[in-house]
Amino acid sequence: MKRNIIISVLTISLISGFMACSSPKGKSAKGNITESVWGLVTVKAVVSDSSLIPSKDEIPTLEVLSDGTIKGTTGCNSFEGQVAVTGYNLKFGNLIFTHISCPDRAIESAFFASLDSTDNYTVDHGHLLLKKGDKVLAKFMPMDMR
Structure with a gap:
């Protein structure tokens, strides 16, 4: 009986550990872009294939709202607009x-x-990851994880 309890506790601990690793801060690891304000990590340069990294003082942000609108900043200017999301x-x-x-x-x-x-x-x-085809154009992370 005691052995069954120990095995059950270990199994629950392992499952909880795997779940915590696969979903940072309880958020979906795939798909949901409307739960966070996203801060830019890198963006593909316009004139080359190099990546640009924003300064820590001026981090561009992107927020996708469930009503089909977006808002954010470029680190300097603010913006808003529309977004159409169908699957990915x-x-x-x-x-x-x-x-x-x-x-x-x-x-x-x-x-x-x-x-x-x-x-x-x-x-x-x-x-x-914002992409065109398979090519990553911009990479973001949630601002609350920065």
């Missing part, structure tokens, strides 16, 4: 944004270019 396909559109003169236009230009080119996404190991 998505298309951003009708973006409006402020026009403040920003010190680093490369990140902002690459950020908007990635939104314009994105046709699908994945959420993998807690990171949101």
Whole structure:
């Protein structure tokens, strides 16, 4: 009897451990992009295949709302617009944004270019990947995990 209790406790502990590893902070490891404000980690440069990393003081953000709207910042300017999500396909559109003169236009230009080119996404190991086909254009992580 005591052995069965120990085995049950160990089994429950192992299952809980695996579940905690597969879903960071209790969030879905795949698919759900509406639970977080996403902070940019890297974005593909407009004129090359290199990746740009935003400064810690000016992190672009993206929030996808369940009503089909988006909002965020480029680290300098704010924006909002529409998003159509069908499965893992998505298309951003009708973006409006402020026009403040920003010190680093490369990140902002690459950020908007990635939104314009994105046709699908994945959420993998807690990171949101905006993609065109199989090519990753931008990588985000939840702001509450930064």
